Amino acid sequence: MGRYVRFMSLWEYANPVKFIRTTDVVLPWVSVLAVLCLVVGLIWGFFFTPEDYRQGSTVKIIYLHVPAALMAINAWMMMLVASLIWIIRRHHVSALAARAAAPVGAVMTLIALATGALWGQPMWGTWWAWDPRLTSFLILFLFYLGYMALWSAIEDDDTAADLTSILCLVGSVFAVLSRYAVNFWNQGLHQGASLSLDKEENVADVFYFPLLVCIAGFVLLFIALVFLRTQTEIRARRTRALIAREQQG
Amino acid sequence: MMPDLGKYAGAVLSSYAVALGLIVVLVALSIWRARRVKAALDLVEKRNKRHG
Numbered sequence: 498m499g500r501y502v503r504f505m506s507l508w509e510y511a512n513p514v515k516f517i518r519t520t521d522v523v524l525p526w527v528s529v530l531a532v533l534c535l536v537v538g539l540i541w542g543f544f545f546t547p548e549d550y551r552q553g554s555t556v557k558i559i560y561l562h563v564p565a566a567l568m569a570i571n572a573w574m575m576m577l578v579a580s581l582i583w584i585i586r587r588h589h590v591s592a593l594a595a596r597a598a599a600p601v602g603a604v605m606t607l608i609a610l611a612t613g614a615l616w617g618q619p620m621w622g623t624w625w626a627w628d629p630r631l632t633s634f635l636i637l638f639l640f641y642l643g644y645m646a647l648w649s650a651i652e653d654d655d656t657a658a659d660l661t662s663i664l665c666l667v668g669s670v671f672a673v674l675s676r677y678a679v680n681f682w683n684q685g686l687h688q689g690a691s692l693s694l695d696k697e698e699n700v701a702d703v704f705y706f707p708l709l710v711c712i713a714g715f716v717l718l719f720i721a722l723v724f725l726r727t728q729t730e731i732r733a734r735r736t737r738a739l740i741a742r743e744q745q746g
Numbered sequence: 747m748m749p750d751l752g753k754y755a756g757a758v759l760s761s762y763a764v765a766l767g768l769i770v771v772l773v774a775l776s777i778w779r780a781r782r783v784k785a786a787l788d789l790v791e792k793r794n795k796r797h798g
Binding site: 555600726733743 | 747749751752754755757758760761762765768769772773776777780783784786791794
């Protein structure tokens with residue numbers, strides 16, 4: 498029982514060696530599952546679903562746009578949790594995990610913005626509109642860029658982690674806005690959520706199930722990339738520390 | 747095999763090309779940096795061991 502409780506303790510993974518050892522085992526499985534879900538979901542969605550009666554074949558963009566948008570917001574939320582852990586408990590792995598997640602979140606936001614524009618042009622007649630959801634997503638993307646730039650601009654890792662954590666707290670407002678902007682302001686071009694607990698609001702089942710597989714693929718891809726990139730950040734930090742020690746000695 | 751995308755083929759295919767392209771670049775850069783950093787750490791650790 499004691500061993501079980503010890504295994505379940507999340508704080509054990511604050512130890513960089515333990516984190517790398519565990520993720521080394523998990524990473525190949527998560528990566529294979531991610532590729533499997535993405536291949537199955539995208540092939541199912543692209544080749545084996547019908548056209549929508551209003552949106553025609555553009556509905557196939559949903560399999561990339563919705564999972565990317567979900568991950569854009571959730572990546573920032575993961576960074577927020579990791580930043581709070583850093584601020585409260587000063588675990589370096591959590592700060593480095595937040596740093597590792599930022600480029601992944603930025604790419605997801607960029608995919609959501611690009612596929613949204615490509616979808617919007619034939620449906621709304623415009624690539625871009627200053628709609629509440631689109632605008633909050635653009636601001637979220639700028640926050641991602643600012644967050645990454647701040648990490649790179651500060652030499653001392655702890656100071657960088659402190660300042661980027663504060664930036665992450667501020668940016669969370671826009672991450673939440675990106676998700677709920679459509680509900681806050683009843684205006685703009687963007688429709689409501691494609692996925693909802695209310696079955697009436699959901700997309701039709703024929704699009705819904707491949708979409709779920711694609712979302713699973715994007716979530717697993719995010720986890721795999723964050724594990725890999727956190728390992729890299731931990732190693733880079735250790736390298737810097739060893740070089741600094743060499744120079745002192 | 748290829749579904750008929752009609753007049754929206756450009757929008758759909760560009761979306762897939764942009765999204766999958768960005769994902770491939772992100773994955774490739776992540777793997778490339780992971781290998782580079784691991785090799786650099788191995789080198790520094792070896793040097794440290796040699797010099798006690």
